[in-house]
Amino acid sequence: MTGFWKRFSRNSGAVLGLALLVLVLVVALLAPLIYPVSPWQMIGAPLLDPLEDMAFPLGTDMLGRDIAAGLVHGTRVSLLVGTVSTLCAVLVGVGVGGVAGYFGGWIDDVLMRITEFFQTIPQLAMAVVLVAIFTPSLASIVTAIALVSWPPVARLVRAEVLSLREREFVEAATVLGRPTYLILFDEILPNTLPPVIVTATLMIATAILTEAALSFLGLGDRNFMSWGFMIGAARSMLREAPWLSVMPGVAILLTVLAINLVGEGLSDALNPRLRQRGE
């Protein structure tokens, strides 16, 4: 573990990303303490500029809602949607890819054709359709994002399993008489984890962007403040009050950047080939 941390910390961008991500996480957890009042509450004069009134350091929107409170509460939705949908997508992807790669033959053919079917439809368009059908809610958004983002994981895991399946330790497990499900889940799949972790990190970033896009289009969950909604609501005021869109935009940018940096650091730290060269 210390060796892993050493390799991870060699990438200074990754450390910066991790620090930023931890900050975002802390803000998300403490949101109800920082701003106990609902971010939907109209508590100030409308369209206050940032720093104009120190009670609302980032200003207010056209209805007098606190921008800072919106940003802080929006963090929760973004991270929640990002991680939960990615988790679901990874579970589905690993399952489908693992089974397809290990058993091969017609099972592989069927599963891969289904995967390709999902891949041929543009992700965002499909997510929009799914959320529209299910009526927008946090659960339907998470489901929609998970449904559109599992195919790359399935393909990645299938490719890894195809090469791992030929390794001698898998033959060894067969010779030992281990049952098939253990060979797949205990011997092969744990070895696919490093690339899957890296992909998953980057998928969280994409999921956050997709959620923002859905909210922007008015398909967000109205019970929760989200960054995408804030941008969408402020777009008609873009010329009069640009900061209304810029602030949540910057929040999305920084969070996604942080996650990407961490993902890249993980990729360096988990990639055995780079590891050898460094040591």
Add this chain to the structure above:
Amino acid sequence: MSMAEPVVSIENLSIALPIGGDRAHAVEDVSFKVMPGEIVCVVGESGSGKSVAASTLMGLLPHGLKIASGKVIFAGEDLAHASEARLRALRGREVSMIFQEPLSALNPLIRVGDQITELLNAHGAYPGKAGRARILELFGYVGLPEPERLIEAYPFQMSGGQRQRVVIAMALALEPKLILADEPTTALDVTTQAQVLDLLRRIRDERGTAILFVTHDFGVVADIADRVLVMERGRLVEAGTVEDVLQRPQHPYTKKLIAAVPHLDPAALPPPSEEVVLSVEKVGKTFRSGGGWFRKARHVKAVDGANFTVKRGETLGIIGESGSGKSTLGRSILRLIEPDAGRILFAGRDLTSIPRGEFRSERQHLQMVFQDPLSSLNPRKRVMTILMDGPLAHGISRAEAERRAAELIRLVGLEPAALERFPHEFSGGQRQRIGIARALMLEPAVIVADEPVSALDVSVQAQVLELFNDLQRRLRLAMVFITHDLRVAAQLCHSIAVMQRGVIVEYGPTAEIFADPQHAYTRQLFAAVPGRAFDLSRQQHSA
């Protein structure tokens, strides 16, 4: 000879390793000369720095290594401090190289003729039509059949031996003064190896080219070297003529290495019992590939009508070159590959008639030791888990499995603390010991070992062979030992089966076959074993 200028002389060369390596220098204070027309062998085990020392001559040090001090004098010029441009001009023209793996040394997408043309063009030699004539001449010289046809071939269309001849032709193209050969025959079969060694000797004799030959194999050294340099952990521990070093080694490390080379005369082994454990009857396996709507499927008979029996306490060696079907036969016994003909009887029962789903419970009687000790151990599991997985899958209690693991890890010569570690924390030999312990966890009656020592250094190989013999004495297994190495077979096997193109061409007691091989192919294999002269002299010494 004393008047001649050396082709290259290396003086007090030290090459630093990056900080944090297992030692400070990859090569430390090494000095040697190579004279025109001589073959100098650099011998050592993996990690001895032999390849690194040689690569300085091409200015091709591996990433992260730097020359710390010393000189590499080539034709009066110090290459240790030469510019990249100067080194590029010398490479191929003055110094050229033959690599270990000819398949990866050649570009798979370019015809071999064009690859050599490219080299000639890069140095502005043999322009236009002269280039093709030169390549044809070289192909003829290195003994490639039908040069006119092969010049248009892609690397994958050639055999391993032909590819290595192409690489040698390329190395010779500009008549270099020095050829570096880094393990050039290690990836080849013995019979091909013998031909390539012949070719290199001819190049030395006819062209006066100096050859620096890096190898780990003392048999090859005995056959080809004029002088020998022995390296241990980056230091040059012994240098001398081939007779001196092989017959009268001075340094303890050299003595140890030479003693570790298995003898070619069969060892005395405890006799097996009369009880037949495994009997293979007319087993065959045909691979079909490439069948389509418009093409006929290709059929390859990997194994054809194999017959043998193994008794309790007997080790049977299956000998063959790559592609002979020996691994397919071994895996068929364990049903890792389903044989499509014949019967495999274990303790009187026909294993091939048991349905695949029910075969899992039979597996505890038949175990395997694999070739690559690293890839045969799951990198994410501790040794304890690796050893216990098998017994747990067969319903043996956790306590009993732990007891066996603790016992076996000692039996194979490792500390009990090894159980808590991961595979990558061990050396190659230690990993192979773990692989052997794993195979023994289920107390099997039959063990199939597929080239279990071919990935190991000689001294480690000797220890692992000793372990196999020791286990066989104690546990009285029926062992099928697959190998390409007749020396290894001589030390371990009661009987041997020689395979050629899927067919067992000769089968009998080891002593008889070694004394008087009957089949032409067996004789050819024996003739190709490197270092036979050296063996004769070793026998005289010990007599």
